[in-house]
Amino acid sequence: MNLGNILTVYLKELRDSLRDRRTVMSMIIIPTLVMPLLFFVVGKVATGVFSKAKNEVAAIMVIGAENSPGTVAALEASPRLRIVPLTNDWKNQISEKQVRAAVEIPADFDATQERGEAPVVLMYSYEGELKSRLAVNEVEKILEQTRHDRVQAELSARGLPAALVEPFTIKWENVAPPEKVGGNKLGGLVPYMIIILCFTGAMYPAMDLTAGEKERGTMETLLCSPVARVDIVLGKFLMVLTSSLAAMILSLTSMGLTFAFAGRIFSEGKGAAAAETGGSMAMIDPMGVLWVLAMVMPVAVLFSAVLFTVALFAKSYKEAQSYVAPMIFVVIMPAIVGMLPGIDLNARLALVPILNLSLVCKEMLSGVWHWQYIAIIFGSTCVYAGIALALAVNMFKREGVIFRV
Amino acid sequence: MISAQALTKSFKDKKRGEIRAVDGITLEAQPGRIYGLLGANGAGKTTTLRLLATLLKPTSGTAVVAGHDVLREPDKVRANVGFLAASTALYGRLTAREMITYFGKLNGMTEAAVKARIQLLADQLDMHEFLDRRCEKFSTGMKQKTSIARTLVHDPAVMIFDEPTLGLDVMTARSIVQFVRECKAQGKTVIYSTHVMSEVEKLCDTIGIIHNGRLLAEGTLEELRSRYAEPDLEEIFVKIVEAKS
Numbered sequence: 197m198n199l200g201n202i203l204t205v206y207l208k209e210l211r212d213s214l215r216d217r218r219t220v221m222s223m224i225i226i227p228t229l230v231m232p233l234l235f236f237v238v239g240k241v242a243t244g245v246f247s248k249a250k251n252e253v254a255a256i257m258v259i260g261a262e263n264s265p266g267t268v269a270a271l272e273a274s275p276r277l278r279i280v281p282l283t284n285d286w287k288n289q290i291s292e293k294q295v296r297a298a299v300e301i302p303a304d305f306d307a308t309q310e311r312g313e314a315p316v317v318l319m320y321s322y323e324g325e326l327k328s329r330l331a332v333n334e335v336e337k338i339l340e341q342t343r344h345d346r347v348q349a350e351l352s353a354r355g356l357p358a359a360l361v362e363p364f365t366i367k368w369e370n371v372a373p374p375e376k377v378g379g380n381k382l383g384g385l386v387p388y389m390i391i392i393l394c395f396t397g398a399m400y401p402a403m404d405l406t407a408g409e410k411e412r413g414t415m416e417t418l419l420c421s422p423v424a425r426v427d428i429v430l431g432k433f434l435m436v437l438t439s440s441l442a443a444m445i446l447s448l449t450s451m452g453l454t455f456a457f458a459g460r461i462f463s464e465g466k467g468a469a470a471a472e473t474g475g476s477m478a479m480i481d482p483m484g485v486l487w488v489l490a491m492v493m494p495v496a497v498l499f500s501a502v503l504f505t506v507a508l509f510a511k512s513y514k515e516a517q518s519y520v521a522p523m524i525f526v527v528i529m530p531a532i533v534g535m536l537p538g539i540d541l542n543a544r545l546a547l548v549p550i551l552n553l554s555l556v557c558k559e560m561l562s563g564v565w566h567w568q569y570i571a572i573i574f575g576s577t578c579v580y581a582g583i584a585l586a587l588a589v590n591m592f593k594r595e596g597v598i599f600r601v
Numbered sequence: 602m603i604s605a606q607a608l609t610k611s612f613k614d615k616k617r618g619e620i621r622a623v624d625g626i627t628l629e630a631q632p633g634r635i636y637g638l639l640g641a642n643g644a645g646k647t648t649t650l651r652l653l654a655t656l657l658k659p660t661s662g663t664a665v666v667a668g669h670d671v672l673r674e675p676d677k678v679r680a681n682v683g684f685l686a687a688s689t690a691l692y693g694r695l696t697a698r699e700m701i702t703y704f705g706k707l708n709g710m711t712e713a714a715v716k717a718r719i720q721l722l723a724d725q726l727d728m729h730e731f732l733d734r735r736c737e738k739f740s741t742g743m744k745q746k747t748s749i750a751r752t753l754v755h756d757p758a759v760m761i762f763d764e765p766t767l768g769l770d771v772m773t774a775r776s777i778v779q780f781v782r783e784c785k786a787q788g789k790t791v792i793y794s795t796h797v798m799s800e801v802e803k804l805c806d807t808i809g810i811i812h813n814g815r816l817l818a819e820g821t822l823e824e825l826r827s828r829y830a831e832p833d834l835e836e837i838f839v840k841i842v843e844a845k846s
Contacts, residue, residue, distance in 0.1 A: 413690030
C-alpha cells in the first residue's frame with residue numbers, strides 16, 4: 197500500500213466527480229435542498245390545504261330535523277355549518293363529497309330525554325376525508341355543548357351543584373427535560389434522514405467510479421499504470437466515502453438551519469405545528485448530534501464499501517443501477533423500523549446494522565446514553581465495514597469482475 | 602525486450618466449459634523492432650497482449666517484459682510498458698493536461714518531470730491547442746494524440762499496441778502508424794496486434810499469425826512468402842488458418 201498513490205487516485209476522482217452533474221446532485225445539491233424544500237414547500241402546501249378545509253362552511257344534512265327543532269337551531273347557528281335540505285341519496289352525496297356529513301336525530305328526541313332515557317344521535321361521515329372529519333367534529337362540539345347546557349339546567353332546577361357530574365378535572369403536564377422531548381419527537385426522523393442521505397450520497401460515485409469506468413473504457417487505461425490495485429481501490433473508495441459523508445453533513449446542517457429558521461418564522465403566528473417542530477429541533481441535545489456523527493462514520497464506510505463492491509460487479513452504469521436501486525429498500529426498512537415507537541435498543545438489536553444506528557441515534561438525541569450498546573454498535577459496525585472493504589479490495593483483484601463482458 | 606514462454610490463459614464459461622483463449626504462445630520481440638500479431642477477431646490477440654501488460658495473469662507459462670517477470674513483478678512490468686488499445690479510453694471530464702499528469706504521477710514521476718514531459722510531448726504531437734480542454738469534447742484525432750501522450754509520459758521501453766487503428770479514419774490511422782514507426786526508431790520494443798494485412802506489411806519486422814489462441818506461424822514477411830510460396834499476405838494467412846481448421 198502506497199499512501200502517495202492512494203492520494204493521487206483520490207484527488208483525481210474528487211476532481212472528476214465534482215465535474216459530474218449526477219454526483220454533484222446526489223452529494224451536494226439534494227442533501228442541501230431536500231430539507232428546506234420538504235419543510236417549506238410541502239409544509240406550505242399542507243398548511244394551505246388544511247386551513248382552507250378548516251375555513252370551509254361545511255354542508256350537512258339533518259335526518260329527523262322535526263324531532264328536535266332546538267338542536268337544529270343550535271346547528272344552524274354555527275358559522276361553520278350550512279344545513280342543506282335532506283334528499284334520499286344523502287349517503288351518496290357524502291361519498292361524492294357534495295355534503296360533508298349527516299346527523300340523524302331519533303324520533304321523540306326531546307320527549308325521550310324528558311323520560312330520563314338516553315336517545316342515540318347518529319352521525320354519518322366519509323372516514324379518512326379531512327373536510328368530512330372537520331364537519332363531524334363541529335357537529336359533535338355543538339351537540340356536546342347542547343348536552344352540557346341541558347345537564348347544567350337540570351342540576352340547577354333541582355338545586356344540585358354543577359360538580360355533581362364532573363367531580364374532578366384532568367390536566368396534563370410534561371416533566372421530561374426539553375432536550376428529551378425534542379429528541380423523542382425528532383429523534384426518529386434525524387437518523388432516518390442521515391441513513392438515507394448517507395446511502396444516496398455514496399450511490400452515484402460508487403457506480404460512476406466502477407461500472408461507469410468499465411463502460412467508458414477508462415478502467416483498463418487505469419489498470420495499465422504500475423499502481424497496486426489495492427491503492428486504486430482505496431483511492432476510489434475514499435472518494436465514495438467523501439461523497440457519502442458530504443451528503444450527510446450537508447443534510448444535517450441544512451436540517452438544523454431549516455428547523456431553526458422555520459421555528460422562528462412559524463412562531464410568529466404562521467403555524468403552530470411548524471413552530472413546535474422548530475422548537476423541538478432547537479431543544480435536541482447538541483452533544484447527541486456530535487455523537488450521531490461519530491456513530492455514522494463506520495456506517496458510511498459500510499455503505500460505501502458495499503455499494504462499491506456491488507457496482508464493481510456490473511459491466512455498465514445501467515446494470516449497476518439495477519443492482520443498487522433495490523438496495524435502497526434494504527436500507528430504508530431497518531431505518532423505518534427504528535422510527536417506530538415502542539422498539540427499544542437491546543443487546544441483540546445492537547448487532548443489526550442500520551437498525552442499531554437508527555435506535556441508538558434516537559436515544560442519544562434525547563439524551564439517553566447506554567454506553568454498553570454504543571460500544572457494541574460502534575464495534576460491530578466497524579467490523580462489518582472492515583469486512584465490506586476487504587471484499588471490495590478482493591473483488592477489484594478478480595479478473596472475472598474487472599474484465600467481465 | 603519481450604520474451605513469452607508457453608503463455609496460456611484459460612477462462613471458464615458456463616455454457617462452453619473451459620476456453621483456452623491463449624494456448625501455449627512462445628514469442629520474442631526485440632528492441633528497435635516491431636512484432637506484428639496478426640489474427641482474426643477472437644483469435645486471442647487482445648488476451649495475449651493483456652497478459653504481457655499484466656492486466657491478466659497467465660494460467661500457465663510466463664513472460665519477461667523489459668527484464669521483469671509478469672508473474673513476479675507485474676508492477677515493474679507495467680512501469681516499463683506503454684499500452685495503447687482501442688479499449689483504453691480517456692477520462693472525459695479531465696483535460697488532456699490533467700489526464701497526462703495523472704498517469705505521470707501514477708508512474709511515480711515528480712510534478713516538475715511531468716510538466717517537462719508534457720511540454721515535450723505536446724511539441725512532438727502538436728497538442729498545445731487542446732491541452733487544456735476537456736477530453737469529452739475532443740475529435741478522434743485529438744483523443745488518439747492524448748492517448749499516445751498518456752502511454753509515453755513515463756518513456757517506457759516497451760510499447761504494446763492492441764488494434765490501435767480500429768475504427769479510425771484514414772488520416773488518424775496514418776498518424777498512429779507513423780507514431781509506431783517513431784517508437785521503433787527510438788529503439789523501443791514494439792508489439793502490434795491487428796487484423797489489417799496492409800498495416801502488418803507496412804510496419805512489422807516479424808509477423809506472428811495467431812488463431813484459436815495458438816501461434817501458428819512466425820517469421821519476417823519475406824520468410825513467410827518463401828515458406829508458403831505465396832506473395833500475398835492475405836493468402837498466406839488464409840492458407841495457414843485453413844490448414845489448422
